[in-house]
């Protein structure tokens with residue numbers, strides 16, 4: 001269901017003339033473990049925790065989360081993706097297909113993750129719309145963070 005919604009979202013964007021695709025969907029525990037360990041080696045565990053998840057904790061293991069990339073590879077997986085037309089379009093339209101931008105810029109203290117304009121999570125259309133309209137994160141919506 002999430003995968004089908006993702007295709008609809010990407011197709012809608014590409015009909016507007018963008019060149020969007022998804023770079024990573026489901027990740028196995030093993031893949032996440034390898035990725036996380038690589039990040040820890042490179043940047044140290046404290047830094048790695050801010051942008052990657054420990055194995056078993058990544059949303060990518062749920063199969064509900066995708067990273068959206070554009071053909072302009074300079075901005076892929078960077079904060080600057082949020083400033084591109086593609087990133088702006090994702091921000092404004094993802095909820096129509098049941099997705100939220102999971103780690104917004106002004107909510108890093110709530111999500112515990114750095115701003116990732118490319119990382120979207122499927123929550124279903126109704127929830128996505130509510131979160132979008134209220135500018136809420138999943139943590140706030142689920143009452144995991146005191147308001």
Ligand SMILES: [Zn+2]
Nearest residue numbers: 066067119120
């Ligand atoms: Zn991601």
